[in-house]
Amino acid sequence: MGGVQSKQAWAGTAAILPGIGVFKGRAGDNNEHCHWAHQISIGLDGPIKLHSEEREYSVSGGFIRAGTPHKLAPYSVLSLYLDPTSLMANVFIRDVVGDAAIIELPDRLNKEIGLALEDLSKLEEGVSHLYSVLGIENKTCADERLSIVVDALYRGVRERGQVGRAELANLINLSESRFSHWFKQETGMPLRSYRKWLRILYGLEVTMKGRNLTDAAYEANFSDQAHFTRAFKQAFGVNPSVALREVQSVI
DSSP: OOOOOOOOOOEEEEEEETTEEEEEEEEOOOOOBOOSSEEEEEESSSOEEEEETTEEEEESEEEEOTTOOBEEOSEEEEEEEEOTTSHHHHHHIIIIITTOSEEEOOHHHHHHHHHHTSOGGGHHHHHHHHHHHTTOOOOSOSSHHHHHHHHHHHHHHHTTOOOOHHHHHHHTTOOHHHHHHHHHHHHSSOHHHHHHHHHHHHHHHHHHTTOOHHHHHHHTTOSSHHHHHHHHHHHHSSOHHHHTTTEEEOO
16 A cells, blocks of 8 residues: 655754855755755765756766756765855866766765765864865965955845945956856856855855744845745755754854
């Protein structure tokens, strides 16, 4: 006699630093979704299963390029979310991933990532170790101009304002039209999409500090809680109240 399949809840720990977010625990139910971070997911108890645009993957650890629709099967997992403007993301794309949308990572690299991020309460130390593993010395954006723009965007989000395109272009001495082309070339996404992504992340950061979704929506400059919830679900494939119910912040 058939029954209704039980829902798989999210449970574990999460931490966020500028340019990187990490989740470690049981990934629960999620719909196919698409976000503006490169994602690395490593199975903690065996291979993980990924679904992307009618294709199935079974990998010990995989890299999912930003903007790639995907769904992660419920499983114990370590997931990293890399801001596409970060140098770490740039090095992964250049030295490991190439043009692939989804690729299985070498076992050696999976092991190094797992060891570095074994304790999320020491995320800064773990990230520094990963920089060493990848041979990265400078820990800012690959392009100094991108660092200037990203810093301005971050400040705007946190101050509930919006630094305009013209102001951003002026910061790095480009015309508005040239700036738009340059920004998409550097990040793989339009400015508007990246700004929205930063707002979603900031709302997530607010909730991880123990505040409710209404506060998160307000602080991240969404029109209301429903707007923030829709944006979050589009990005992560799950309602934030469900995703965060049993996930604890360690930073």
